[in-house]
Amino acid sequence: MYKAVGVLCILVGCAGWGHSLAGQEKERVRHLRALSQMLSQMRSEISYGKHTMPEICLSLAELNDECYSRCFGRIYERTEGEGGTDFPKVWEEEIGKCLEPLPLREDERRTVTELAKSLRFREEGGQAGRVGQAELFFEGRYRQAEEAVENRSKMIHSVSILTGLLLAILML
């Protein structure tokens, strides 16, 4: 009886571990998609609305989920408040803080945090084009990750259950 319960616990534990690993991958895909969509929105606001960067941050704060919303809200407050702090500096600080705990790769983080430094175009076409480049980068990463996550998810689940079985056999 105890052995059966032990085997079950090991199996459930390993399956859970596998599920959590697969979940992290899915979380990464979700964030890549969210970032790509935000950049697309930013590009539209520049092209069609001709809004300033702090204003765009305000609209991003209103439309996105909590982690991004807080970050963009703070960027708007700090740049549009009394005197106003320099936008590229605030962007780098706040976006850096926001992306730090997320399951993203270093180059993905850098693409967003360093984006503001390169946004100094005199025409909306150039500015939107630069944001569009970053958007394409994330769109590509999102597609790759989405394809990979399905296969990897199945593999991770299988490996975790097999590991559980192996552990159970060894312990028996």
Next chain:
Amino acid sequence: MRAEEILGLFPEESRDRWREVAKQAKRLQEIRLRACLPISILADNRESFVDRQGRIVDMPEAAAKSAPEELESILGHLCRYSIYAFADEIRQGFLTVQGGHRVGVAGQVILDGEGRIKNMKYIRYLNIRIAHQIRGAADALMPWLFEDGRVMSALLISPPGGGKTTMLRDIIRQVSDGTVYGRGVNVSVVDERSEIAGSYLGVAQNDVGIRTDVLDGCPKVEGMMRLIRSMAPQVLAVDEVGSLADAQALQMAGGCGCKLLATIHGGSMEEVRQKNYMSYIMEQGLFERYVMMDRRQGACRIVEIYDKEGKPCTRR
């Protein structure tokens, strides 16, 4: 006008240099920055210079010179790091920033295929003109602008720098809010060069009254008819009538039942009458009051007020 507002015009890293200048906020009229040339300021109509430590000095030799990168950085900050959003204003040579201050820009223009100005690059000259709204500037004029509680059409006349726009702004505010001479009415303003309301991102930075609608950056001729159709104003205000098309648009607006408040450059009633586009309007009696203004010892003053026939008004 607060010192913090002046400091806020500059990027964070260079604010220390401007602290001394910002203390002069109430007297400050202009800050002129020219690439590789001394930084100058105008306060109380007196020119001074700013040295490296931010002290105000009298001699240009002691003054600090602006680096081209510094000018780019200030422009970027003034445009909230979104120069593209201000491209139309920059094309016209000025932009209005938070607080209603106007920044004149000059550099190298980029032309399109048809020889029109497309944009500007190498912006190396900035003239930051500090906005000072003078509340009550029109107090002395208000009794002559109302008759039986009804506002009258008025044309303000003065040479350049005579205070017409300052006066017009305060008239608009008082007509819109209402005074002891008459109730507040809906006023529409065509603010072609953002000088009256000083709009920044569509919001008037100057107090132009609670019943005032502002069409910012729109040519006068197009703007007047647009506002009449869309906002149904009782009073329509425009700055600097300067062409036959402007005069014709005023006439049409007057024909729609709007009272008009406008300004025009001129040294005398005769000089204005001699402008071919104004003579007909004046003969038709479109304006019920003509206000002659000038500037003496730095202060704007009303020289004379005329009625629609061009006769001086008697003081009530």
